[in-house]
Structures are given as structure tokens and as C-alpha cells.
Amino acid sequence: MTAVSAQEPEESVRETVDRNLLEYQAQGSDRGESDFVGIPFEQVLATPENIQLNIAYARQQIIGGDLKEAGSTLERILLIDPAMHDVRVLYGLVLYRLGLFDRARYELELALDSNNLPPPLRAEAETYLNRIKYEQRQTRGSLTLTTGLDWDRNRNQSPSSGMVQSFLGVLPAEERNGDAAFIFSAQGRLIHDLGSQEGHTLHAEASYYHSDKHEVDRLDLDATTLALGGTWYAGDWSFTPRLRGGFYWLQGEDYQKTLGGDFEVAYRWNPHVKAYVTLRGEDENFRATTNFGSAPLRSGRRLGARSGLEWRFSTTQRLSVEAMYMDKQGDASCSLTGAVSGCESYGRYGANMQHSWLLGKGAFSLIGLWAERSEYDGVDRFISPSIVRDEWLYRARATVGAPLSVFLPNAPEGVKDINIIAQYEYETVDSNILNFDYDTHKAALLLSKRIAF
Structure with missing residues (x-):
């Protein structure tokens, strides 16, 4: 569970209007x-x-x-x-x-x-x-607060074989650890209308994510991300450049900093279909921590591209299909002699598909499927002198949610619009190296509220 995935179920105002329009027409016969x-x-x-x-x-x-x-x-x-x-x-x-x-x-x-x-x-x-x-306000903002519990059957990503490879040979792996965590996230967004007829805007985003594991404390995570950009329109085209920064801590220790940006170009074919391409680049700077002393080996620049299509095929359903490619060039020296081996440089490509459905009365569902392949540039001689890492990741996720008003119609106004969200995810990695070949089941129960100002 990430800060981003925790926010995915939030409905936009326009989706809410779509839902009410559908409910209005469905109730037509009741009005005679x-x-x-x-x-x-x-x-x-x-x-x-x-x-x-x-x-x-x-x-x-x-x-x-x-x-x-x-x-x-x-x-x-x-x-x-x-x-x-x-x-x-x-x-x-x-x-x-x-x-x-x-x-x-x-x-x-x-x-x-x-x-x-x-x-x-x-x-x-x-x-x-x-x-x-x-x-119609020139400057408007929103704050989304999410809290709850998640559970991961294999929090430490222990290999399915129960064994790990190293230059010393094949050794027993750490036992699989199923662990629960308390999570909290806050995501704020400001939008400023530049007052143009086309609707150009400036926007700023800030988010904070906290995950406190019950047992695997070394994976306790705090993350803060910042983004500043704008969107400019030209007919059916839109152009959105953004600057981004991220700061991450593991068990309270400085672990990673990122700095970069992205640029999105989108085209709306008609009211139902939108296509987009996003280019992203950033520099990743990893720091050594008590439990992850080799983390700096992962430092380096990362470039990525995503292209997708969003199809709103009814007033309540939307299908998104996306292809991605990423190129990571690490500075790592993973050889016994100290020479750069490319063990943390890789190319990654894949695709994902997500279906969202507004079920009425504020309830919704999200179903997503992901498949990604990673091909590394060189061997990690601390693991194997001859095998270059090559793997597929597959993920399936189902999310359902509804405002508390569905279950507590007489609740106070400030409580009715709180969403209760349940999520299940299955993830598996098929790797040619034992250390990275694993699978896991995840579940989460969250409460989320959006505040507009």
C-alpha cells in the first residue's frame, strides 16, 4: 500500500455529478x-x-x-x-x-x-x-486524509523457495513474515486559475505518507513528496509540466531523496476518450541506513515514459490502459574488484489496465492488473558471478468503497462523506535469481475524507 494507492478511490466532483445524473434518470418512473x-x-x-x-x-x-x-x-x-x-x-x-x-x-x-x-x-x-x-473561485484547494490498517503476508519479500543465492553459495532465506501496519496519509492540492478563456491553471501538491509496521520495524516508512506545475490548454490538447521532489525515511533514518520532473501531453478525442503521453526524469540519491548499508548502490538517474488511453464508456464506468518504459542507470559497483558492473542499471517495460465503476449512492469499485518486465544490464557478483537478473512482476488489485452515509444515513454531515475503503492485492515476481522470486497477498481497510477549501 502506498500513499498514491490510498488516494486512488477518491471521486472527482464531476464523477459525483455523473453518478447523480444516472440515479436521477433511474428514478424517473418513480416520479411518474x-x-x-x-x-x-x-x-x-x-x-x-x-x-x-x-x-x-x-x-x-x-x-x-x-x-x-x-x-x-x-x-x-x-x-x-x-x-x-x-x-x-x-x-x-x-x-x-x-x-x-x-x-x-x-x-x-x-x-x-x-x-x-x-x-x-x-x-x-x-x-x-x-x-x-x-x-468558480480563482484559487481553491483540497486536503485528503486517509488512515487505516494494512496487512502483508510476506512483508519482507522472502523468496518462495526459502533459499537465497550469494557468492558463498545457496543459503537459507529469512522466514516469511506476515505483518500488519498502521498507515496514515495526507494529500494537499492547490489550484490557481490564471483567468484565461482557455482555463490555464497553476497547481501545487504536497503529500505525506506514514507506515508503522507491527513487527518488521526496519521497513517503517515516512515519505514526503512535493510537486509544482501548471496546465495549459489549446483546443482539445493540454500540456502539463511539473517539478517534483521526494524525501523518504526508513525507521526514522534518511534513506532516499529524489529530484526531477515530468511533462504530460494529453488529447481529448471526444467527451469519452482521452489519450496521453508522460515523460519523466529524476535523480535518485540513496543513503546508507543501519539496516540497509548497501542502499547507495541504487543511486543514479531514472528516465521513464508512459502512454495511455482513458475510455469513459458510460456515465458510471471508465477503462484505462497504459504502457510504460523505464531506464535506470545506477552508479553501482557490485563486483568484488570494485568495477562498475551495471547490477543496478536496468530497463523496465510493461502495461497496466484499470476499470473504475461508480455503483450508486457514492459507492465505487476499482480493479487493476499490472505486468512489468525488468532486464538488468550486468551481474551482481555478490549474488552470482554469471546470472544477469531478469524478471516479471505481476499484480492484481481490487478496491471497493462507499461513504459512511450508505451504512449510517443519520450520521452527522461531517461524517457522512467519509469513505470506507477495502482493498485486496496479489503480487508475484518470477525471477531467474532465487533472492527476488516471491509472492504475497495484501489487504487494507481504510477511512478517507476529502476537505475542500
Whole structure:
């Protein structure tokens, strides 16, 4: 479990709107709307004054993800009957999802001023009106706090064979240690709108992660990362450069510092599909600690590239596919004579796929699969005089979560939006060197809350 993975389940505001749009259309029959299936536009065009038909058609467009056309349909309904304030609230949510904040704010304020909304719908309209006001602030921020417990069946990554190789021969490995840990993370983000019509922004991020193991204390981890950058838009293109830094401690001792940056170029093909390429480079500086005296051998520069595609194929589901490549050039001397051998230099490539699903009422699921191959440049003569390390890593992870309001509907407002998250992960490494060939099962139970300011 990492600080990053602990934050992955957090929903964006727009995903929340998508969820509510879907729930709204699913509840249409409960509000007395006709259940039309597969309505052709010609039928709507033939009877434009049929309000129930138009509402059902708008619901159909929302299900299909065609929010722009759904907005036009809802606008047409309101021209026929401006007193349909529940439709006006739905229209406001659609406009919000389209990024038309001023128009969305106007429609929601008009619906609220009518004083004809039932209490639940009025509360929903007020919630999204406040979110619009937040989005329209020039500078806005958020803080996400996550805490909980995780468990790793093989915390020390003991080899599956129970043996390790060394220049002295094959020896018994350290026993597999299943261990629990208390984890805490805080992730802050500031966004400043530069006031341009295109929506250019500057942003800063800071995060802190703490993992306190119950038994394997030498792996107690504290990590702080910082990032500063901006995003500039040109039509469907976006460009995001960032400077990054990281500081890591093991059992309270200075272990690693990184300094570098990345540059992302993204292109939005349509409202449902986005492609991106990210280039990243950083210098890694490892320090010797009491339990990891050879850590400086891992110091050196690291370059990487990622390219992916995000496909939002429904209002509640998204599929991401990504390919990656990394080149690490270490300064290590892993030979008995002191010559640089390339034992900490490697090329790594792989792919991953993740599916996210908003299940309704704030619940969500994430399923991810990873496969990565690492090919090292030279032998580590402290382990083997002839075998160059070569391995595959495979990982599968499943995450489910929901706000506490699902289980405690009468909880205080400040508690309802806390997410409870459960996660399971299986990881295995297939290596040609005994020392690195292992597998493990991991699980975590977390509580996470996002605070906007």
C-alpha cells in the first residue's frame, strides 16, 4: 500500500455529478414519468409538445453519455413548461457536467427561488450550487486524509523457495513474515486559475505518507513528496509540466531523496476518450541506513515514459490502459574488484489496465492488473558471478468503497462523506535469481475524507 494507492478511490466532483445524473434518470418512473425504450428522435420531433416523451428522451441521452444533446432536450422542455423545477435542477446538473458553470448556477438558483422543490431535491440543488461557487473561485484547494490498517503476508519479500543465492553459495532465506501496519496519509492540492478563456491553471501538491509496521520495524516508512506545475490548454490538447521532489525515511533514518520532473501531453478525442503521453526524469540519491548499508548502490538517474488511453464508456464506468518504459542507470559497483558492473542499471517495460465503476449512492469499485518486465544490464557478483537478473512482476488489485452515509444515513454531515475503503492485492515476481522470486497477498481497510477549501 502506498500513499498514491490510498488516494486512488477518491471521486472527482464531476464523477459525483455523473453518478447523480444516472440515479436521477433511474428514478424517473418513480416520479411518474413514462418508461419509453429506444426512443427515436423522429418520434420526439413528431410530437415536440409531449413533455413526458421529451423527459424520457433526455434520460435516454444521459444514459448514453450524450450530455450536450440531453441539455438541449431539457432546455426545450423548460421552454414548453418553465414551472417544471425538478427538470430545471436536472438541467443545472447537466450544464455543470459540461463545464458551463455560469448557466448551471443560474438554473439552480432559479429553481431554488421558486420555493416549489421538495426538500430532498432542494438539498441536492443547494449542494451543487455550493460546488459551482467553489469551482468558480480563482484559487481553491483540497486536503485528503486517509488512515487505516494494512496487512502483508510476506512483508519482507522472502523468496518462495526459502533459499537465497550469494557468492558463498545457496543459503537459507529469512522466514516469511506476515505483518500488519498502521498507515496514515495526507494529500494537499492547490489550484490557481490564471483567468484565461482557455482555463490555464497553476497547481501545487504536497503529500505525506506514514507506515508503522507491527513487527518488521526496519521497513517503517515516512515519505514526503512535493510537486509544482501548471496546465495549459489549446483546443482539445493540454500540456502539463511539473517539478517534483521526494524525501523518504526508513525507521526514522534518511534513506532516499529524489529530484526531477515530468511533462504530460494529453488529447481529448471526444467527451469519452482521452489519450496521453508522460515523460519523466529524476535523480535518485540513496543513503546508507543501519539496516540497509548497501542502499547507495541504487543511486543514479531514472528516465521513464508512459502512454495511455482513458475510455469513459458510460456515465458510471471508465477503462484505462497504459504502457510504460523505464531506464535506470545506477552508479553501482557490485563486483568484488570494485568495477562498475551495471547490477543496478536496468530497463523496465510493461502495461497496466484499470476499470473504475461508480455503483450508486457514492459507492465505487476499482480493479487493476499490472505486468512489468525488468532486464538488468550486468551481474551482481555478490549474488552470482554469471546470472544477469531478469524478471516479471505481476499484480492484481481490487478496491471497493462507499461513504459512511450508505451504512449510517443519520450520521452527522461531517461524517457522512467519509469513505470506507477495502482493498485486496496479489503480487508475484518470477525471477531467474532465487533472492527476488516471491509472492504475497495484501489487504487494507481504510477511512478517507476529502476537505475542500
